[in-house]
Amino acid sequence: MWAGDVLTAISIDHVSRSFGTVRAVDDVSLEVEDGEFFTLLGPSGCGKTTLLRAIAGFADLDSGQIRFGNRRIDTLPPHRRSTGMVFQNYAIFPNLTVGGNVAYGLKARGVVAAEIKRRVARALKLAQLDGLGERWPHQLSGGQLQRVAIARCLVIEPEVLLLDEPLSNLDAKLRVEMRAEIRQLQQELRITAVYVTHDQEEALAISDRIAVMRAGRLEQVAKPQQIYRAPETPFVAEFMGTTNLLTGTVAGCEGEMLRVRVGPQEFRAAGDRREDASVCFSLRPEAIRLLGIGEAPPPGWSTFEAELGEIEFLGAMTRVALKINNGAVVRVASLDLLPDELNARGRVTAAYDPRRITVFPG
């Protein structure tokens, strides 16, 4: 119904951009497929916004190329790139009505008045802004402004939709609603979207693929579940939600399982490393279960003994800190566990699935 047949892949080829001595984007190459919802994720200052702005044309490249399909676009001025960008603060023109904002890009393209009216009405409907065309921006809520920003981009039928932390100014509940809406809209229109966020949960929920960035470089590019379950670096493991990063030495091999010694405690983990190698591994808190007294671990799981530390009750979940013998702390997240059940016990037995451990070179 929209510009559904125009699918645009983005290829980013050895792109670099420095500000002074800081390499904001450092030799990044990646491919975004047609109609893909692609997210650039990372902490502030990692270069994700600079990369997005480079696609839009607001950050010049020091080197490298950006192509839409086969066309090189990094040499085009930003107003000729046919990207639709949603800004963090929405950037709604305060001197124009909602309808005026949405019509802005069409007027610039010399679209005739009747056609503008038709397309604005359709875009407002698509963004669930029916009947708000005459309103002024200051009369709208944050969520509505967000919708105006999206409608204003979509109405020009851009080849690529660029979103720069679009949800960061909304409250938590609205954020969850809007991200589902954005995803749904992108799916309906089959438009290629690049989304920038620092919120890993948002990235996991909304994306087809995620690129985790750190200090201007790509750490890992993969589907959400891979990024979470099979992080390639300790940074990715730690950035994608809470995890326990422990360092130890390989004590031996048992088939496909490694024995890793952390102080006096031994952990089993899936992997293949030589003996005495120093390694670092990640064990997610939700992959650990506290066993009741006398309870047996599930088949294939391993156990370790630990001393109870702080207990944090969060309603649906309870977080427990466990101290293992060498003083290292292992955090556990347990559903349906009440602090009272634990308080009486000094030491506990914890079980974990060795296949859920990811081992990195130390």
Next chain:
Amino acid sequence: MIAISRRDTFPLAITVVALVFLGLFLLYPLFNVFGASFLDRAGAHFTFANYTRMLSSRFYLGSLTNSLLLGVLATLLTIALGVPLAFCLARLPIPGKSLLLALASLPLVLPSFVAAYALVLLFGRAGIITHLLRDIGIPFSSIYGIAGMTIVFALTLFPYVVFPAVAAFKAVDVSIEEAGQNLGSSRWRTFWTVTLPVVMPAVLAGGLLVFIDVLENFGVPFVLAEDKPILAVEAYKLFVGETGGNPASAGVLGVALIVCAAIALLIQRHYLGVRRFSTAARRAPPELVVTPRLRRLASTYSWAVIVAALVPFIAIIVISFTEFRGPVMHANLSFDNFRDLLNQSSRPLVNTLALSTAAAIAAAAIGVPIGFAITRFRSKISALLDVIATTPFAVAGTVLGIGLIISFNSGWLVLTGGWLILVLAWMVRKIPFNVRASAAILQQIDPSLEEASINLGVSPLMTFARLTVPLMTGAVIGGMVLTWVTVASELSSTVVLYSGPWATMTVVMFQALEGEGAGIASAAATVLIVVTVLPVALVYRLLRRHELGMM
């Protein structure tokens, strides 16, 4: 290599055009003044003789110290009067507050030398009030001299301090004051240790305006200095001197004026460099709750200052309707002054209105794009433009006028004798103000708005015209009207540059005062007040909308 992307061609074009303009009509004339000060009488050889001669002259050295002393005293008095007034207007419950704010902008309309003359008629040797005071036995000599000039400057220039200070007091985040009190500081101590330091940059910015205005002011010392030499006046006298002009000696004084202003500017920049307080109060602080006694005190003080500032106005209007026989005033209602003024010619009034309008539009047309280029595109060349566009601010009108005459009196471009040279001088003088005003409003417009427009397919040039300019409209018009009002009462460059048919209202007043025609001068001043009060009312409304923050 500096890579210039296509995106930057528009601001680059602005920058180049602005640099060419300022190079031709500001730097080149100043260079010529500078050059003249190093040439011997024949104008052929390089020499330091002018400097050694002028600086060894007790008279001219005295003009330097007098000017500096006057600048410092007037600035201090203006701040001492203005800051408490600004605090009262911003934070205390004062009856008639909005009327006071409106009246406070009136001194911008009346040329300060006319205000000075009005005070001479009241407090001069033969002044009405001087006589009254003597009659009741109070010994009062007169207001001539440094003290009198200091008072006149404080009463005419206080808006430069009051408006930015009111804006700053209103922008103070109340929570930092509350934090001060919460940490055990009294309200009084909190004011001195928290509030005042936070508004100080704004106060000093206004203070600098006052200092430089005093330094370059030509009319007030002309009326009130008597035998005391003052730089701006002596430079003018040397240049147009009855015994034939002496551009070399005038140049030395001109260079001295520029150096003094530049040093003041650098001191202020240095001070502000480390004091960038962003006081992002979400809403204006509420009026303080004070005791009735303090409230009465504050009201009395505020009204007293404003009324004192309005004395010259009232005096001028009253005098313009008074009968004159020669230089002697008689207490009869009379329209003779206006009749005499109209009999002369209506040409000066037309000149003032038309040329001021041209200068205001032209100054905005070049100042606003410069403000855009230096706020939105940080580069070495825009930093250079920023410095050069601020320069006129430190250049006395007399000096710029002399420079323009030396530069465009002959050669490929002759401008002397026409109207264009007046418009150019006024434009150049008001560019810093227009640049500051537009830069201030641009800093409040999020750059992502412009990026959104460009992203939607509108070129940078069209984005500036269709989005940025409409968003700036209020401030730009405010700046234009203020430019209009201030050039309509401009004297220091006008008096050097005007010729024959292009005399303006201020020139008429100046000549009338020189020739004892106080009646005609006051009638001309009354006319000028009437035709400029309307725009000031407009400015006032706009300034209010912009929270008085654009000066």
